[in-house]
Amino acid sequence: MLIDPGSKVLVETPTYLGALQAFGPMEPHPVGVASDDDGVIVDDLVAKAKDARFIYLLPNFQNPTGRTMTEERRAAVSAAAAAAGLPIVEDNPYGELWFDEAPPLPLAARNPEGVIYLGSFSKVLAPGLRLGFLVAPKSIYPKLLQAKQAVDLHTPIFTQRMVSAVMKDRFLDTHVPTIRALYKRQRDAMMAAHARDGRPGREVQRAQGRHVPVGAPARGRGHREAAAQVAFVPGAPFYAGEGDPRTLRLSFVTASVEEIDTAIAALAQTLREELVLLGDRKLAATPA
Amino acid sequence: MLIDPGSKVLVETPTYLGALQAFGPMEPHPVGVASDDDGVIVDDLVAKAKDARFIYLLPNFQNPTGRTMTEERRAAVSAAAAAAGLPIVEDNPYGELWFDEAPPLPLAARNPEGVIYLGSFSKVLAPGLRLGFLVAPKSIYPKLLQAKQAVDLHTPIFTQRMVSAVMKDRFLDTHVPTIRALYKRQRDAMMAAHARDGRPGREVQRAQGRHVPVGAPARGRGHREAAAQVAFVPGAPFYAGEGDPRTLRLSFVTASVEEIDTAIAALAQTLREELVLLGDRKLAATPA
Numbered sequence: 001m002l003i004d005p006g007s008k009v010l011v012e013t014p015t016y017l018g019a020l021q022a023f024g025p026m027e028p029h030p031v032g033v034a035s036d037d038d039g040v041i042v043d044d045l046v047a048k049a050k051d052a053r054f055i056y057l058l059p060n061f062q063n064p065t066g067r068t069m070t071e072e073r074r075a076a077v078s079a080a081a082a083a084a085g086l087p088i089v090e091d092n093p094y095g096e097l098w099f100d101e102a103p104p105l106p107l108a109a110r111n112p113e114g115v116i117y118l119g120s121f122s123k124v125l126a127p128g129l130r131l132g133f134l135v136a137p138k139s140i141y142p143k144l145l146q147a148k149q150a151v152d153l154h155t156p157i158f159t160q161r162m163v164s165a166v167m168k169d170r171f172l173d174t175h176v177p178t179i180r181a182l183y184k185r186q187r188d189a190m191m192a193a194h195a196r197d198g199r200p201g202r203e204v205q206r207a208q209g210r211h212v213p214v215g216a217p218a219r220g221r222g223h224r225e226a227a228a229q230v231a232f233v234p235g236a237p238f239y240a241g242e243g244d245p246r247t248l249r250l251s252f253v254t255a256s257v258e259e260i261d262t263a264i265a266a267l268a269q270t271l272r273e274e275l276v277l278l279g280d281r282k283l284a285a286t287p288a
Numbered sequence: 289m290l291i292d293p294g295s296k297v298l299v300e301t302p303t304y305l306g307a308l309q310a311f312g313p314m315e316p317h318p319v320g321v322a323s324d325d326d327g328v329i330v331d332d333l334v335a336k337a338k339d340a341r342f343i344y345l346l347p348n349f350q351n352p353t354g355r356t357m358t359e360e361r362r363a364a365v366s367a368a369a370a371a372a373g374l375p376i377v378e379d380n381p382y383g384e385l386w387f388d389e390a391p392p393l394p395l396a397a398r399n400p401e402g403v404i405y406l407g408s409f410s411k412v413l414a415p416g417l418r419l420g421f422l423v424a425p426k427s428i429y430p431k432l433l434q435a436k437q438a439v440d441l442h443t444p445i446f447t448q449r450m451v452s453a454v455m456k457d458r459f460l461d462t463h464v465p466t467i468r469a470l471y472k473r474q475r476d477a478m479m480a481a482h483a484r485d486g487r488p489g490r491e492v493q494r495a496q497g498r499h500v501p502v503g504a505p506a507r508g509r510g511h512r513e514a515a516a517q518v519a520f521v522p523g524a525p526f527y528a529g530e531g532d533p534r535t536l537r538l539s540f541v542t543a544s545v546e547e548i549d550t551a552i553a554a555l556a557q558t559l560r561e562e563l564v565l566l567g568d569r570k571l572a573a574t575p576a
Contacts, residue, residue, distance in 0.1 A: 025438055150310055
């Protein structure tokens with residue numbers, strides 16, 4: 001509804017790969033806004049806002065970085081977008097899955113007329129249902145419904161009713177705290193393994209700077225069977241323009257604490273070996 | 289996957305409105321192929337095949353006309369499309385719902401490499417599941433999967449498993465004959481009501497030729513409360529180019545035999561009155 005071929009669409013750096021894929025068939029021109037650990041940088045947003053159709057943001061536990069936009073940044077981004085007349089598409093599939101404290105209020109709560117807010121039952125209930133929801137300004141509803149009907153006629157009634165019943169039963173009130181505790185244990189295991197194994201997160205980054213192909217550990221070679229079992233997503237496709245090949249995304253949600261432990265150890269060992277194999281002769285070819 | 293902005297796409301005259309709506313966001317140029325009671329006319333198909341991306345066909349109980357492509361026409365269409373290198377998108381949601389005898393074999397059975405065949409559980413099981421399937425040449429599978437993933441990541445696993453269980457139980461073997469018998473009774477009631485009420489199908493056509501707005505009976509005026517309860521779809525949007533305003537689509541599937549009886553009587557009476565009200569003074573404005 002918002003994209004014509006060539007339309008400028010702003011995204012974070014990096015951003016969610018699935019969003020880039022969803023926009024793709026409409027042939028936009030995605031432009032990455034410079035971002036730090038607090039989210040998009042407001043000056044760069046303002047500089048790139050002209051003629052952009054919208055900015056796509058994941059303020060909570062961003063995919064793929066995991067970062068959360070601070071309260072201060074939210075206020076600044078919200079004000080800058082409103083001043084520029086730039087609509088925000090706010091994607092919040094993970095907001096309920098906080099470990100220590102709930103994230104700040106969504107951008108949609110600050111400027112409801114300027115934000116299309118996307119929610120999902122995939123992360124709090126079941127991804128296999130493919131059920132989500134949106135909250136949007138009333139003015140765009142007729143067009144939204146028309147576009148949605150063209151795509152799928154309607155969302156399956158059966159799964160909508162099922163989720164409605166689950167919500168009425170207040171199942172989510174007990175289920176969400178359960179998965180928060182579960183995921184926190186896995187997150188902690190992932191962080192502990194990183195700390196123990198010589199901060200392979202950093203080594204990955206350094207190794208990739210020396211052109212270790214990110215897919216290499218997953219392909220399996222000789223004695224590296226354990227590392228070959230580690231599934232991860234190369235980071236480059238998560239970028240609007242040219243991706244950063246020194247990055248990868250690791251997930252801890254579907255792996256047990258023991259699997260996380262073994263996997264990070266194997267991955268770290270493999271990356272250390274690659275680094276040694278490449279040696280310093282490749283250093284001259286390292287990108288700036 | 290098959291449509292770029294401006295791509296020529298061939299459809300029947302008329303064709304399924306939902307297909308035109310599904311193609312719409314990709315901005316094709318839909319072109320209607322002349323059609324008779326047996327389906328698309330082969331000479332016109334051949335004349336229009338050049339540069340067309342595909343032809344969209346509903347050989348069985350076509351929506352909205354209800355016509356079925358004969359065996360002879362299928363053979364001719366299949367041969368002509370193959371000769372022209374024109375892919376066929378064959379939509380068959382209704383094929384199992386025959387009353388007297390099963391329709392001829394699908395076009396996909398004649399030339400599997402030239403046909404993308406679409407099936408659905410909406411009509412034989414439940415439309416609220418939004419579950420269907422396709423059979424396509426192997427060569428286009430990788431692109432199809434990629435495009436599908438961009439749209440929805442995947443079809444809900446829950447409903448897929450449910451339908452798989454229903455099929456393994458052989459529920460459809462008893463259910464489909466049951467709904468065939470049910471729909472046949474309703475179809476017969478609709479035809480009987482048409483015959484009894486002065487063939488309103490024809491009068492609708494004549495009345496529309498005199499510019500009776502097709503939406504009028506559904507809006508309710510004074511003593512026409514009964515007709516105002518009759519839901520139907522205006523026919524014009526089912527056409528690729530300019531629609532024929534003298535047409536409408538009536539459905540008998542969700543109405544009881546008694547409701548069909550009352551509805552057709554009320555609709556016929558209202559149309560007769562409109563015809564009298566308009567009189568002959570409007571006849572000069574009748575489209576050719």
